[in-house]
Amino acid sequence: GDSVTQMEGPVTLSEEAFLTINCTYTATGYPSLFWYVQYPGEGLQLLLKATKADDKGSNKGFEATYRKETTSFHLEKGSVQVSDSAVYFCALSDLGNSGGYQKVTFGTGTKLQVIP
Amino acid sequence: DAGVIQSPRHEVTEMGQEVTLRCKPISGHNSLFWYRQTMMRGLELLIYFNNNVPIDDSGMPEDRFSAKMPNASFSTLKIQPSEPRDSAVYFCASTPGQGAPSSYEQYFGPGTRLTVT
Numbered sequence: 001g002d003s004v005t006q007m008e009g010p011v012t013l014s015e016e017a018f019l020t021i022n023c024t025y026t027a028t029g030y031p032s033l034f035w036y037v038q039y040p041g042e043g044l045q046l047l048l049k050a051t052k053a054d055d056k057g058s059n060k061g062f063e064a065t066y067r068k069e070t071t072s073f074h075l076e077k078g079s080v081q082v083s084d085s086a087v088y089f090c091a092l093s094d095l096g097n098s099g100g101y102q103k104v105t106f107g108t109g110t111k112l113q114v115i116p
Numbered sequence: 117d118a119g120v121i122q123s124p125r126h127e128v129t130e131m132g133q134e135v136t137l138r139c140k141p142i143s144g145h146n147s148l149f150w151y152r153q154t155m156m157r158g159l160e161l162l163i164y165f166n167n168n169v170p171i172d173d174s175g176m177p178e179d180r181f182s183a184k185m186p187n188a189s190f191s192t193l194k195i196q197p198s199e200p201r202d203s204a205v206y207f208c209a210s211t212p213g214q215g216a217p218s219s220y221e222q223y224f225g226p227g228t229r230l231t232v233t
Contacts, residue, residue, distance in 0.1 A: 034221060043120075043207050043224030044159075089159070093220070102147065102211065103172075104222060108158045 139208030
């Protein structure tokens with residue numbers, strides 16, 4: 001079945017540092033890939049997505065490129081801010097063998113803490 | 117757009133009591149998902165509806181859990197009887213479409229924090 005593996009947290013960075021959160025996946029079909037962010041006390045919200053190989057999703061200074069050859073979708077940001085402190089979830093959406101229905105698989109989440 | 121609405125936001129109950137969580141998806145969305153989030157197990161999909169019909173309930177932990185979607189604008193998740201291990205944050209999410217493409221994002225509600233003592 002489908003799976004998503006992302007790096008363990010927590011990740012602690014100083015403000016303006018470079019961020020990478022690794023994400024790799026396995027899927028039976030041709031998935032779309034997502035990064036969601038969860039701020040304290042809130043639900044998950046979409047950060048960015050990519051729907052086919054070599055697509056780059058970007059939003060709020062974050063980027064991730066859909067790499068089919070390495071089955072990866074690593075999240076990067078060149079200069080993090082304190083306000084980026086949150087939990088980040090990598091996810092894939094696949095029709096696969098689900099009878100034509102969308103099946104979404106989430107990673108375990110990576111907590112990012114940015115200190116001033 | 118009001119987003120996905122969940123109620124209550126917080127629920128504290130005693131073991132053995134019935135708990136009902138409510139969700140109103142975004143208008144026009146035809147797929148609805150219930151998730152449970154805990155520190156130990158992360159984010160787990162409990163059940164998934166398409167056009168008000170349950171499609172996949174394999175994540176429902178046991179018979180104490182049940183979910184309904186009587187119409188396109190309302191869903192409930194019921195736990196009867198509740199147990200302390202049910203303590204978690206329960207999220208509802210909706211998507212605007214179904215089938216291809218698989219690129220639809222999920223829109224999450226703010227969650228219901230359930231504490232069972």
